[in-house]
Amino acid sequence: MRKIKMxxxxxxxxxxxxVPGAAMAKSHDRDHDKLPDKWEHKFHLSTHKKSGxxxxxxxxxxxxxxxxxxxNPRKADTDRDGVNDANDDQDDDGVDNQDEMDEHTNPCDDxxxxxxxxDGEETVGTVDTFVEDSANPGxxxxxxxxxxxxxxxxxxxxxxxxxCRAPRADDDADDDAxxxxxxxAMARHDGGDDDxxxxxxxxxxxxxxxxxxxxxxxxxxxxxxxxxxxxxxxGTPVHEAELEGxxxxxxxxxxxxxx
Numbered sequence: 001m002r003k004i005k006m007x008x009x010x011x012x013x014x015x016x017x018x019v020p021g022a023a024m025a026k027s028h029d030r031d032h033d034k035l036p037d038k039w040e041h042k043f044h045l046s047t048h049k050k051s052g053x054x055x056x057x058x059x060x061x062x063x064x065x066x067x068x069x070x071x072n073p074r075k076a077d078t079d080r081d082g083v084n085d086a087n088d089d090q091d092d093d094g095v096d097n098q099d100e101m102d103e104h105t106n107p108c109d110d111x112x113x114x115x116x117x118x119d120g121e122e123t124v125g126t127v128d129t130f131v132e133d134s135a136n137p138g139x140x141x142x143x144x145x146x147x148x149x150x151x152x153x154x155x156x157x158x159x160x161x162x163x164c165r166a167p168r169a170d171d172d173a174d175d176d177a178x179x180x181x182x183x184x185a186m187a188r189h190d191g192g193d194d195d196x197x198x199x200x201x202x203x204x205x206x207x208x209x210x211x212x213x214x215x216x217x218x219x220x221x222x223x224x225x226x227x228x229x230x231x232x233x234x235g236t237p238v239h240e241a242e243l244e245g246x247x248x249x250x251x252x253x254x255x256x257x258x259x
Contacts (some may be wrong), residue, residue: 031047031050034242043073062086069088072085091109091119124238126144126236127238130232156232164224
């Protein structure tokens, strides 16, 4: 079966996600895990074995995500605000750090593609139609109209996860802040320049400690809630959707709405 995942902007953003791009190109990365040796040395990670998928602080954000989010891979809550790094929203755009990684956006930039729309408000399209199966309430066929005008359809069944992400408040203060939001967030969460963040805090820094892919605690998603097929109304913005299969066998595994 072919798996189609529709995310915010697609693979065209891959080049934008080398954070920090220019510095990354100039840094050494002996084990080719997309983590600079200098950064791995600072946080006692191996420079001879791939550590990108490791999660030594078990906060749900792997080392590659910690590097891109500028958080400390040895501290589950880098800024000590009571929210672990995976759930934290580094750039205050309404998308937490782990979701930014999943959606291939920049966790330190509230508008990754610089189109004037915050990442949390980006959409892949809108609900075109939802035709419920009268014999099986809560299921049916969903058609999403994509940004380019084309459509994609699939079944919604009892296993489809439907979530609603609350729209961002239209806050004048946020508008005034402009591009400073990302810089302020980075300053609050900086996991790289303060020697205090280099504490091991009971970490396991032995061989392999940075190479295991520990999922860590789940993300709570403060601005997300479970929705139902009743929310699949025409015109509703779709933040992202995951479709498995094709043709008559296509089934939506996940649909995230903005409403």
